[in-house]
Amino acid sequence: MTPPTSSSPFAVEAQGLVKSYGIVKAVDGVSFQVRRGEIMGFLGANGAGKTTTMRMLCGLLTPTSGRALIDGFDIHAQPLEAKARLGYLDEEPFVHPHLTGREFLNYIADLYRMPRGPERQQRMERLLGLFELADRNGELIGAYSHGMKQKIGLASLLIRQPSVLLLDEPTNGLDPRSARLVKDLLEELAELGTTVLLSTHILEVAQALCKRVAIIDRGHVVATGTMEELRAQAGSEQASLEELFLKLTAGPESRELIERLLAPTP
Amino acid sequence: MSSSTAQIILSAELLAWRHRLLNRGPGRLVLLGIALLAAAVFIGGGAFTIGAAAGHFLPTTRDTILTGGFTSLSVLMLVIGFPTVIATFFVGRELLQLVLAPVRPIDIFAARLLVAMSANLLISSILLMSTLGVGVGSGAPLAYFPLAVVLIFVQVLVVTALQAILMSVVLRWVPARLARDVAAAVAGLAGAGFYLAWNINLRQSFTARHPDLSSFSSLVGKVEWLPSAWPGHALSAVIAGNNTEAATWVAFSLVFGVLVLAVAEILYQRTLLTGLGVFGGPPPIWRRGVAKQAITVARAGAASPFRAIALKDWLSYRRDIRRLSRMLPALLFPVGYAFAFLRPSQSITSFWTEVFLVGFISMFMSTALATPSIPSERRGFQLLRMAPMTMAQVIRAKVMLTLPPVLVLTLGFSIVVATVSKSGIAQYLELAVLVVWLGIGFVSVGVSAGAIDPRFDASDDRRAVGLVGTLAGLGGTLGFGLLSVGSLALLVFGYAASQGIHQLGPIPATPAIGALMWVGALVLLVGAAGIVITLLWFANARLRSWEGAIATV
Numbered sequence A: 001m002t003p004p005t006s007s008s009p010f011a012v013e014a015q016g017l018v019k020s021y022g023i024v025k026a027v028d029g030v031s032f033q034v035r036r037g038e039i040m041g042f043l044g045a046n047g048a049g050k051t052t053t054m055r056m057l058c059g060l061l062t063p064t065s066g067r068a069l070i071d072g073f074d075i076h077a078q079p080l081e082a083k084a085r086l087g088y089l090d091e092e093p094f095v096h097p098h099l100t101g102r103e104f105l106n107y108i109a110d111l112y113r114m115p116r117g118p119e120r121q122q123r124m125e126r127l128l129g130l131f132e133l134a135d136r137n138g139e140l141i142g143a144y145s146h147g148m149k150q151k152i153g154l155a156s157l158l159i160r161q162p163s164v165l166l167l168d169e170p171t172n173g174l175d176p177r178s179a180r181l182v183k184d185l186l187e188e189l190a191e192l193g194t195t196v197l198l199s200t201h202i203l204e205v206a207q208a209l210c211k212r213v214a215i216i217d218r219g220h221v222v223a224t225g226t227m228e229e230l231r232a233q234a235g236s237e238q239a240s241l242e243e244l245f246l247k248l249t250a251g252p253e254s255r256e257l258i259e260r261l262l263a264p265t266p
Numbered sequence B: 001m002s003s004s005t006a007q008i009i010l011s012a013e014l015l016a017w018r019h020r021l022l023n024r025g026p027g028r029l030v031l032l033g034i035a036l037l038a039a040a041v042f043i044g045g046g047a048f049t050i051g052a053a054a055g056h057f058l059p060t061t062r063d064t065i066l067t068g069g070f071t072s073l074s075v076l077m078l079v080i081g082f083p084t085v086i087a088t089f090f091v092g093r094e095l096l097q098l099v100l101a102p103v104r105p106i107d108i109f110a111a112r113l114l115v116a117m118s119a120n121l122l123i124s125s126i127l128l129m130s131t132l133g134v135g136v137g138s139g140a141p142l143a144y145f146p147l148a149v150v151l152i153f154v155q156v157l158v159v160t161a162l163q164a165i166l167m168s169v170v171l172r173w174v175p176a177r178l179a180r181d182v183a184a185a186v187a188g189l190a191g192a193g194f195y196l197a198w199n200i201n202l203r204q205s206f207t208a209r210h211p212d213l214s215s216f217s218s219l220v221g222k223v224e225w226l227p228s229a230w231p232g233h234a235l236s237a238v239i240a241g242n243n244t245e246a247a248t249w250v251a252f253s254l255v256f257g258v259l260v261l262a263v264a265e266i267l268y269q270r271t272l273l274t275g276l277g278v279f280g281g282p283p284p285i286w287r288r289g290v291a292k293q294a295i296t297v298a299r300a301g302a303a304s305p306f307r308a309i310a311l312k313d314w315l316s317y318r319r320d321i322r323r324l325s326r327m328l329p330a331l332l333f334p335v336g337y338a339f340a341f342l343r344p345s346q347s348i349t350s351f352w353t354e355v356f357l358v359g360f361i362s363m364f365m366s367t368a369l370a371t372p373s374i375p376s377e378r379r380g381f382q383l384l385r386m387a388p389m390t391m392a393q394v395i396r397a398k399v400m401l402t403l404p405p406v407l408v409l410t411l412g413f414s415i416v417v418a419t420v421s422k423s424g425i426a427q428y429l430e431l432a433v434l435v436v437w438l439g440i441g442f443v444s445v446g447v448s449a450g451a452i453d454p455r456f457d458a459s460d461d462r463r464a465v466g467l468v469g470t471l472a473g474l475g476g477t478l479g480f481g482l483l484s485v486g487s488l489a490l491l492v493f494g495y496a497a498s499q500g501i502h503q504l505g506p507i508p509a510t511p512a513i514g515a516l517m518w519v520g521a522l523v524l525l526v527g528a529a530g531i532v533i534t535l536l537w538f539a540n541a542r543l544r545s546w547e548g549a550i551a552t553v
Helices: A050-058 A077-084 A099-113 A118-130 A147-158 A176-191 A204-210 A225-233 A241-248 A255-262 B005-021 B025-057 B058-081 B082-090 B091-102 B106-114 B120-136 B144-173 B176-205 B214-223 B227-240 B243-279 B305-319 B319-342 B353-369 B375-386 B391-420 B424-450 B466-499 B512-543
Strands: A008-022 A025-033 A039-044 A065-070 A086-089 A164-168 A195-199 A212-217 A222-225
Touching: A008 A050, A008 A164, A008 A195, A025 A050, A025 A065, A025 A195, A025 A212, A039 A050, A039 A176, A039 A204, A039 B176, A050 A065, A050 A086, A050 A164, A050 A195, A065 A077, A065 B106, A086 A147, A099 A118, A099 A147, A099 B305, A099 B375, A118 A147, A118 A255, A118 B227, A164 A176, A164 A241, A176 A195, A176 A204, A195 A204, A204 A241, A212 A225, A212 A241, A212 B005, A222 A225, A222 A241, A225 A241, B005 B106, B025 B058, B025 B120, B025 B466, B058 B082, B058 B120, B058 B144, B058 B176, B058 B227, B082 B120, B082 B144, B106 B120, B106 B144, B106 B243, B120 B227, B144 B176, B144 B227, B144 B243, B227 B243, B305 B375, B353 B424, B353 B466, B391 B424, B391 B512, B424 B466, B424 B512, B466 B512
Parallel strands: A025 A222, A039 A195, A039 A212, A086 A164, A164 A195
Antiparallel strands: A008 A025, A008 A065, A212 A222
């Protein structure tokens, strides 16, 4: 695991994050916290601002205003400290197509200054075995399928054991077996103290894994809390996460839209 | 052909062009406009003037000039316009949509032909201006001018169709994953070879006080039977007033054009899907499903990000057949120039010729290797941004990694040059110091240019740097190179002056003048270093503030 944390009680803090592109505000004052060792879901419709927020949290985008803290370190003011503790998986993983899986993991481990030696080697072999990539030895990542790229992307995060993981659609493109593996792995990691902020469209995954969720809609966080807190907020005692999500990100009901679409043209 | 289908496809293409142009922002549009205007005035005006002068003063060689011009520009189009033709006919997700739609391949071919011709049309504008110049200079009849425009358009059409044929043939005979790179390498090597032969020949023609075109005429004479020369014959016949001969050559040119187009269309129909399968998919991978690597346990020790980047670059570069295939023609230039200058008839007699040669090679190799070093990270650049390292460290790593190959190549070249010209040990040392100084400077400028305006989405190193980066690189290279060579000149002449040796005409050779020159040399040296430091500073600032999504390429 990466160095011990600072005195902050939160592993991830978004403090009034704003990202503007000209007159368009992609993210408008997003604030939430993720506690240590917690898996928090980050939900939103397409274009709601999830990926922009995630990219501000990991330092790939500079916020127009607001702060992003990782283990108490401001990702923009103290980038080296924050980045050493952070692992981010993009929905299209950042990989080098002309390296093999093993070479890529070595590259990442060196970039993050993980000491070379048998311990690192063993960890790498275990990860390659876990993600069923050990047999792809010698094959270049460019020839991998999307799911395999996703797996090598995940392995590149786990090899260096960051204390905070920001995952954007980690099960995207994975077969059911691998998706299950990722879910189990995240639960195990959380139990060991790793903090996970998980962005996903698959609400069943979020409901099964996340203690709390934040829902973002058109650049604003419209709800944050546990399932019970969200149900209380929406006034629906027995509602599923899907029903809560649709209610909190209110738009025309899909049934109504379909009826309108199929109605005969006058 | 259904005109509506072609119209729909063309409208979509034009709309996409318009959006790409307008999305550049007003600042870049103004810069682009200025660059185009300057190119039109200098290149277009220059071509017209040269053509007019040749047409007026060299009446007996008009046919040679016109046929030579048509053939050489055709080869240039064949090489430079090739990526555009591949991209238009075989790459692109929108092509997949067209294939899925009820559209015949002939419609796709016809509609995309105009887009595929774009790069070739741009190059042909040089030919157009010089051909019009020849017409004006030789007092050609009015019919010459519209005929020149038509024949040049036909030539562009033929060259574009030939490129489509070449790609289709390569796709049928070469393993699909290597097709694009083999075609690019063949075209690049042919073009570079042709350019070198041309350049060396021109150098021979213009070394005397009066131009001697006998060697040039002899070269063109060997290729004047080529169809690329037929429009030239037609136009020279028009100037000579031989209308029957002109009509014959025009007819030959048009029939040849129609034949080439028909063959291109037939071959394209057969290879469209193969091409799309190859190019629409992931980038080519050199080793696919190779034997398993032996697992080696790394030696224990501290990890180094610098070493990580070095190893990754080395592995990626030697496996990236596309980048390698594009380096081949680039490497041909220094080798070709070295050959041209080291022939006995062209033996080097001056130290300053060596200095300029070494400077040119250093600049050339640095531009080829250093400029794309940061943009070639592509999506992997995001990994560097997320890693606990600064952008200054990334730039330093890239400079340190590019320097050794540039220094080795340039030092090797300068040793050969100095040996052949029988230089003394002092001149060897001066050249070696110059090579190291220029190498460090040019490589830093090249890496900075790539960092100032990187195009991480570009799949081709030649498009990896935007306009701002290219201008910064050109300016930095010129400034640093001129100041450095100027500084060396002041050092050498200052030493001579301090020894009382007259080398600069009326300027007295005294120790005081020598000291003054050395001060000047120091000032120029500081200026050269200042340019490099400024560019590195800008590069660091630009990379630190760089943000954006990088599309999968």
